[in-house]
Amino acid sequence: MKFSYDLLEEIRNRCDIVDIISEYVHLKQAGKSFKGLCPFHGEKTPSFMVSPEKQLFHCFGCGEGGNVFNFLMKYEKISFFEAVKMLAKKSGVSLPVDEEKENILNRQKERLYKLNNLAANYYRECLFKTNQGKKIINYLKKRGINDTSVEKYKLGYAPSDWDALTNFLKKKGYSYEELTKARIINKSKIEGKYIDYFRDRIIFPIFNLAGRVIGFGGRVLDDSLPKYINSPETLVYNKGSNLYSLKFAKEDIRKKGYLIIVEGYTDVLITQQYEFNNVAASLGTALTARQIDLIKRFTDMVLIAYDADSAGNMATLRSLDLLVKAGLEVKVIDLPQGYDPADFLIKKGRTPFQNLIDRSLSLIDYKLKLLYLKYGFQGVEGKVKVVKGILPTLSVIGNEVELRAQTKKISEELKLSEEAILIELKRYKRGEKDSSHNFIKLNSESGNIKAEKILIGCMLENEKIGRDILKKLKAKDFTVPLHRQIVEAIEKILKDDKIIDSQKVIDCLNDDKAAKLISKILMEETITFDGKIISGYVDTINNFKLTQERKNLEKRAKILDEKIKISEKIEKDDLKELREIVRQLKGQNIN
Numbered sequence: 001m002k003f004s005y006d007l008l009e010e011i012r013n014r015c016d017i018v019d020i021i022s023e024y025v026h027l028k029q030a031g032k033s034f035k036g037l038c039p040f041h042g043e044k045t046p047s048f049m050v051s052p053e054k055q056l057f058h059c060f061g062c063g064e065g066g067n068v069f070n071f072l073m074k075y076e077k078i079s080f081f082e083a084v085k086m087l088a089k090k091s092g093v094s095l096p097v098d099e100e101k102e103n104i105l106n107r108q109k110e111r112l113y114k115l116n117n118l119a120a121n122y123y124r125e126c127l128f129k130t131n132q133g134k135k136i137i138n139y140l141k142k143r144g145i146n147d148t149s150v151e152k153y154k155l156g157y158a159p160s161d162w163d164a165l166t167n168f169l170k171k172k173g174y175s176y177e178e179l180t181k182a183r184i185i186n187k188s189k190i191e192g193k194y195i196d197y198f199r200d201r202i203i204f205p206i207f208n209l210a211g212r213v214i215g216f217g218g219r220v221l222d223d224s225l226p227k228y229i230n231s232p233e234t235l236v237y238n239k240g241s242n243l244y245s246l247k248f249a250k251e252d253i254r255k256k257g258y259l260i261i262v263e264g265y266t267d268v269l270i271t272q273q274y275e276f277n278n279v280a281a282s283l284g285t286a287l288t289a290r291q292i293d294l295i296k297r298f299t300d301m302v303l304i305a306y307d308a309d310s311a312g313n314m315a316t317l318r319s320l321d322l323l324v325k326a327g328l329e330v331k332v333i334d335l336p337q338g339y340d341p342a343d344f345l346i347k348k349g350r351t352p353f354q355n356l357i358d359r360s361l362s363l364i365d366y367k368l369k370l371l372y373l374k375y376g377f378q379g380v381e382g383k384v385k386v387v388k389g390i391l392p393t394l395s396v397i398g399n400e401v402e403l404r405a406q407t408k409k410i411s412e413e414l415k416l417s418e419e420a421i422l423i424e425l426k427r428y429k430r431g432e433k434d435s436s437h438n439f440i441k442l443n444s445e446s447g448n449i450k451a452e453k454i455l456i457g458c459m460l461e462n463e464k465i466g467r468d469i470l471k472k473l474k475a476k477d478f479t480v481p482l483h484r485q486i487v488e489a490i491e492k493i494l495k496d497d498k499i500i501d502s503q504k505v506i507d508c509l510n511d512d513k514a515a516k517l518i519s520k521i522l523m524e525e526t527i528t529f530d531g532k533i534i535s536g537y538v539d540t541i542n543n544f545k546l547t548q549e550r551k552n553l554e555k556r557a558k559i560l561d562e563k564i565k566i567s568e569k570i571e572k573d574d575l576k577e578l579r580e581i582v583r584q585l586k587g588q589n590i591n
């Protein structure tokens, strides 16, 4: 964590959560809390609660929750750092920063932005003022890209000379070293000369959300390869954490409620010309985790509009599963074979594309369609392959109701029992041992999980009880990973000699899921401070742990027992281990 507990506390104390949220949501007092319409999901009756006493918010409808920082991060779509900065400014708290370091970095970035901007302008001049550039404008027109798009996306042309841009920027006072760092020129290996990175290509400047040029894409004019090259990574450009044109898409995403993801620059340009402004390009078909995080800041629904070959590609499909796993609703626009969105719009027009959007398939349906095409509906073998193919997507569905609905549908289509599919799914999930989320799903709210939640609530609400509980339980005794993380944070805060409170834990973890869970526990669960009940919960957790340990020992004993029975020569170590296990099991039973 970048900020001290004390500093964050000072800011929080000066910024009452009710005041801050009131600036965004109309809140009405309801008993001890305040109530309003949730800004994070559409609703007509308020289920969004803000507690002045706990300084937390929680939506009973969609489960969003957290403290004042989490609210701002979510609503304003900003980082924790930015949220802290914003409230610090509001409340007049000054933030200590490593100013020197930050200034140097900021200056470097600033110079890089300026350099990129100069380069973009230079490329533009070349597009409009050279003969070759004029040819390109005609070529773009032929490909359906209109003047407005050329203007809006600041397209350009990189001349074919080896060092046109290098010379231009040198004259502007940039050194070779700087230009190399900006990855706009390369040092040639042969003669040690500096040469432009982009030559004889149409240039697509890449903008960040603030509208600054962070890098470039360059397309060849003929059929030579590579068709596209992109800027390498720099201080301001990171390939995997950007989506092309997201800056222009923001508003329309908010209006329409979803983002259309296409593959490349031209797809974006053409698609938005047909008034689908909620479009951005992934620049590659496999989405990265950082891109997914970025998307989630703006919407929870994406429509994939890749050409049929890319969309049906296994790597693409796997990356789309990641979107589902991140809780996004994913649909696939089922373009006819041989079309990308740009071709389709140009040849067929706006309404047919809108129809495709309206008829877009859920990711599961899309995958099923591909699997049916590949393996057919008939015959056991085909069905098994279809089920196997769909398991990765089924396994990332977090919502039990939806999962049931999907398995029911597949079972009807394939004439298989739902149970058979669910058994396969369980097997598949067990295959991924590390995926601890499944554990939660399979054991939905069993006794020990409830106990873990209530005890976390107790620790967060009462310092003394918290310390008492931690004498009997350690973080590792909590079976749900998120619970364990929260308890680890509590342990850390105690170790730092600070008083535990929910706010500190939320800030210390700086994790959206943890913030939501803490708010949920504190605002939905009945937290008790009754010593007897608390000991009961502690026992539940300890018993669960013992039962698990016993089960493991029994399993191991069984394996050893069988091994000893069938082998001709008994290994001494096996026998010793078995005796030890039996001794331990006996000991446990006595307890």
Ligand SMILES: [Zn+2]
Pocket (backbone or CB within 6 Å): 038, 039, 040, 041, 048, 059, 060, 061, 062, 063, 064
């Ligand atoms: Zn909500």
